[in-house]
Amino acid sequence: MTTTRLALTNVRNIGIMAHIDAGKTTTAERILFYTGVSHRIGEVHDGNTALDYTKQERDRGITITSAATTCRWTVDGAEHTINLIDTPGHVDFTIEVERCLRVLDGAVTVFDGVAGVEPQSETVWRQADRYGVPRICFVNKLDRAGADFLRCVDIIRERLGAVPLVMQLPIGAEAGFAGVVDLVAGRAHLWPDGEHEVTGVPADMAEDVRTWRSALIETVAERDERVMELYVGGVEPSPEQLHAAIRRLTVASEVTPVLCGSAFKNKGVQPLLDAVVRYLPAPPDVQEVSDEAPLSALAFKIASDRHLGRLTFVRIYTGRLVSGAPVLNSVKSRKERIGKIYRVHADTREEIESAGAGDIVAVMGLKQTTTGETLCDDAHPVVLESMDFPAPVIEVAIEPRSKGDREKLGAAIQRLSEEDPSFQVRDENGQTVIGGMGELHLEILTARMKEDFHVEANVGRPRVAYRETVRAAVERVDLTHRKQTGGKGQFAKVRISVEPIEDGYEFVNRVTGGRIPKEFIPSVDAGCQEAMHTGVLAGYEMTGVRVTLLDGDFHPIDSSELAFKIAGSLAFREAVRRASPVLLEPVMTVEVTTPEEYFGAVIGDLNARRGRVEGTGERAGARIVDALVPLAEMFGYVGHLRGATSGRGVFTMRFAAYAEVPPAVAATVGAAG
Numbered sequence: 001m002t003t004t005r006l007a008l009t010n011v012r013n014i015g016i017m018a019h020i021d022a023g024k025t026t027t028a029e030r031i032l033f034y035t036g037v038s039h040r041i042g043e044v045h046d047g048n049t050a051l052d053y054t055k056q057e058r059d060r061g062i063t064i065t066s067a068a069t070t071c072r073w074t075v076d077g078a079e080h081t082i083n084l085i086d087t088p089g090h091v092d093f094t095i096e097v098e099r100c101l102r103v104l105d106g107a108v109t110v111f112d113g114v115a116g117v118e119p120q121s122e123t124v125w126r127q128a129d130r131y132g133v134p135r136i137c138f139v140n141k142l143d144r145a146g147a148d149f150l151r152c153v154d155i156i157r158e159r160l161g162a163v164p165l166v167m168q169l170p171i172g173a174e175a176g177f178a179g180v181v182d183l184v185a186g187r188a189h190l191w192p193d194g195e196h197e198v199t200g201v202p203a204d205m206a207e208d209v210r211t212w213r214s215a216l217i218e219t220v221a222e223r224d225e226r227v228m229e230l231y232v233g234g235v236e237p238s239p240e241q242l243h244a245a246i247r248r249l250t251v252a253s254e255v256t257p258v259l260c261g262s263a264f265k266n267k268g269v270q271p272l273l274d275a276v277v278r279y280l281p282a283p284p285d286v287q288e289v290s291d292e293a294p295l296s297a298l299a300f301k302i303a304s305d306r307h308l309g310r311l312t313f314v315r316i317y318t319g320r321l322v323s324g325a326p327v328l329n330s331v332k333s334r335k336e337r338i339g340k341i342y343r344v345h346a347d348t349r350e351e352i353e354s355a356g357a358g359d360i361v362a363v364m365g366l367k368q369t370t371t372g373e374t375l376c377d378d379a380h381p382v383v384l385e386s387m388d389f390p391a392p393v394i395e396v397a398i399e400p401r402s403k404g405d406r407e408k409l410g411a412a413i414q415r416l417s418e419e420d421p422s423f424q425v426r427d428e429n430g431q432t433v434i435g436g437m438g439e440l441h442l443e444i445l446t447a448r449m450k451e452d453f454h455v456e457a458n459v460g461r462p463r464v465a466y467r468e469t470v471r472a473a474v475e476r477v478d479l480t481h482r483k484q485t486g487g488k489g490q491f492a493k494v495r496i497s498v499e500p501i502e503d504g505y506e507f508v509n510r511v512t513g514g515r516i517p518k519e520f521i522p523s524v525d526a527g528c529q530e531a532m533h534t535g536v537l538a539g540y541e542m543t544g545v546r547v548t549l550l551d552g553d554f555h556p557i558d559s560s561e562l563a564f565k566i567a568g569s570l571a572f573r574e575a576v577r578r579a580s581p582v583l584l585e586p587v588m589t590v591e592v593t594t595p596e597e598y599f600g601a602v603i604g605d606l607n608a609r610r611g612r613v614e615g616t617g618e619r620a621g622a623r624i625v626d627a628l629v630p631l632a633e634m635f636g637y638v639g640h641l642r643g644a645t646s647g648r649g650v651f652t653m654r655f656a657a658y659a660e661v662p663p664a665v666a667a668t669v670g671a672a673g
Contacts, residue, residue: 004286009282009523013099015085018110023140027110027263028086034269035071058249063267069345075277076266083360095422097124102387103300103315106280107135113147116155119591125160136257136275142170143177161423165255183213184242191267220245223254243278250279283358291356294380297320299369302418309363322354330381331373339365371421389421392435393586393655395443397460405456412453435465435579464632467658468535469544470579473499491555492567497548498575506546516552523561524549527568536576537583584658585630592625594649599623609633
């Protein structure tokens, strides 16, 4: 594959995203094969995929970490570079999707042709909405029993609020699925014996093709002035005019082109690649980019390479990144030096001397830069929008088996924390407690500690990551910290108020007249923040508190930063005790799919788990139950559901919000804490 740099208008930075098992990685593997990157097709079930390359991914048959690669595809005689990132579909690894969408210009969302829009499909769609990422849809698995392309289109419209633009119609259905009709060009794409053929439209589909092509043109004309002028004048737009209009509307996120196929059966992938190039944005479509402008780049992922060590994945927005050159980390105001630069294909690397605007590359040598931080020109500092990372909802205690294991555990935790911002660690009474986004997430993390870092440790049972907050305001708490031990003493006096807020922590300084010297104000803030880590009810981390420093006093000799930090911490804890503290628990959105005969039993069981059923429905001949259930009640549910539905029920679960724990339950949590 040639590595000549193409014009930025011929570059596509895209991700592939989907609910787990929709066929996302299978689709990506076909893209690699048909673009010539791979000379064989990797299969998830065979454990030989190029993009799911870690041991955990191949053993489990799921994507855990996002994998990047670069390929080339020629459309209408022009060669294009596609920088492709395959993202995880399991909800526990949503953060991988989040940070990839932050740096991508477009995305392909893959849907199961039988199941349609599934819970994680909605989650990744909302993430793409948040970052304004245009996308196209690929309805996959149309060869399966129960697959229904047009029903999936309706669900995309209803559940995602999208304007789906039907670009193709399937030829045949289920086991008889043979290909697709391109509604823009009016041609059929068939894959007999695996070979791609382009032919005329089947005679028995001519009427449907006319109907759906008219609908496509009307939808485009309603939103694009150039096509509207042709439409009103009774002029049929050419395929080239339609392609241009659809591109304009897709880049503006006004419509979402919908294509279809069966990646596993090698049908529909080439037209999908054509659509990626024709409709998804190039870097200049998203913002002004130039190699000549000052450098601005975002570090979006840290990874460990078994040969190269720590690698930082970077999206360059403007300027050039040059091996050996100094750069500024504008978030930390620290200078770094770029080491070697690599183009990445899953777990293999190609070293390059430099990279320019629009590129996504991996960099060695960045020692202090972490996920979400900006690299830029020292003479032109800029800070790019970062990312928000969710707090863990589940924890396990981990105990090394020997002193040597304790040292290795420390190194493993540091490396894994750098790689995964949703992995958090805290000390609880001398015990190491790790937190993550779900049971599978923690299972993968502990397995990596053993396999990658050779840590032998005892791992406790998963437990809920509760939080604490306050429900009432306390207008005034006075606290004086005084300690005299025979030399210089400690003295600090503070007056604070606390009040509940929606989330997080805020500190407001209202001290006037120098009652507390300004150099001691941050120490009061630091003391309050330190106290937030351990709540007064059961020792869980606090959230949703605003602290206001109202007044105080100091001693010219005995006051210090330490004294005011201690005073702030003590005052905060006293204020919280008076502010009606309550315990919060993570509540999950749960979707259960069950045969009709077990429907009532499933609902009854969810109610018994303190769940609240939000709605029910049908999908592909099965009943669907949507509910909100406390995470504490969901441990072991997978086995229970299998037993209760004779192995036919399945469920998905994702974090919804924190909610107040009922008093009777809170009493048992407090006793355990």
